[in-house]
């Protein structure tokens with residue numbers, strides 16, 4: 001069956017993309033954690049010695065950390081989605097909308113391989 005063969009090939013390509021994406025995200029998380037642990041060291045040192053002398057430095061450091069925390073949250077979210085998609089591939093339920101069970105549009109999968117909702121359900125979820 002040519003169609004089944006194509007589906008398997010496509011799925012294999014998607015899986016490869018998801019695995020690469022997971023690796024990239026894990027690396028990014030790792031980098032952020034390294035940065036934030038350095039920032040914590042910095043803050044501790046600042047409190048002891050030069051807190052009043054460098055309020056601007058501290059403010060920008062805090063801002064950087066907040067940005068990192070937000071970024072970390074985003075990456076973690078995406079990583080969860082990528083992992084869920086990989087599980088679905090193994091279970092054979094990949095590409096099916098979580099909400100209405102229709103097959104998710106191929107171009108949507110192409111653009112967002114970790115999508116778990118079809119475009120209609122996604123739009124509804126976002127209140128459009």
Ligand SMILES: [Zn+2]
Nearest residue numbers: 097100118121
């Ligand atoms: Zn749907």
